[in-house]
Amino acid sequence: MPMVKLEGGPDSPKGRSPPDRFEPPPWRYKYYIMVRSCCILAPDGRFQCAYPKCPKLYASQDAVRKHCRLQHLEWLRNLQTTTAKAPPPVRRDIESPRLTALKCLPASEALELLQADDWLQDLMDFSGALPAAASADVAAPELKKESSVDEHLDDEIIEQCIKSLNTAIRRCPSAEQQVEMQKVVRLLSMKAPQIAQLGPREQKKVLTIRKSSIQKMQLANEIRKTKAAEMAAEKLQAAEGGAAAAAHGQRGGAPPTGRSPSLRPRAGLDGKGRMPPASYFPPSKAQKTDSGSSPDI
Helix, strand or coil: CCCCCCCCCCCCCCCCCCCCCCCCCHHHHHHHHHHCCCEEECCCCCEEECCCCCCCEECCHHHHHHHHHHHCHHHHHCCCCCCCCCCCCCCCCCCCHHHHHHHCCCHHHHHHHCCCCHHHCHHHHCCCCCCCCCCCCCCCCCCCCCCCHHHHHHHHHHHHHHHHHHHHHHHCCCHHHHHHHHHHHHHHCCCHHHHHCCCHHHHHHHHHHHHHHHHHHHHHHHHHHHHHHHHHHHHHHHHHHHHHHHHHHHCCCCCCCCCCHHHCCCCCCCCCCCCCCHHHCCHHHCCCCCCCCCCCC
């Protein structure tokens, strides 16, 4: 009987063609997502290292992990799994690098470098269109809430910001920077009806800049007060030290040298001090050699 070669059909495991895109079975979805951070499941069923431009393929996930521990340890340590939760939103620091640097300087240098426009660096980036002909008589939105004490306080602080900015404009030698500062003055001078005429994006930007300007001005004032107090304390300490030195001099004593009494030089040869050098010995006391002649000193 002749042997018949059986060909597998399209549904048989032997005759099934490999799929264009490999999809893991449903029961492996969770495990696949957990391990895909360091492994990539290749279409042929093997596991590829997920390190960028690493062509290594292995038959098991443990082999890939071992390879990563040996070759890409730092990358593996810093790797974040895809199942990890999203990190919390990073709080934007209100301190500018200049103010942070000024906090680390001595009080005298910080007060010399601290200027009125240190808190205005982020305000120069505003490029939104400001309403030119916005009047204060424009009707406010229907949903108008009653003004609170905080809002009045914010208005007072904004007025302080505008005064400081006007002072900086008078001191600024650059005409271009003066134009930018004047634009910021217009921005800070806007009232609620004028802000309501802007688009949502511009409104958010204006409110963010106003809030940031208040925080930065308060921080600059706090640094100025702290440094002024430190400088006053240093001057007081120096004055007390000078008064103590003057009082000690009036009593007839020499000012303290900072050395211990045993290390202070003794006046004259009182028998307790160190002997003078040999070159100052009188001839009668010069040391004699075995031959009876004095050495050349």
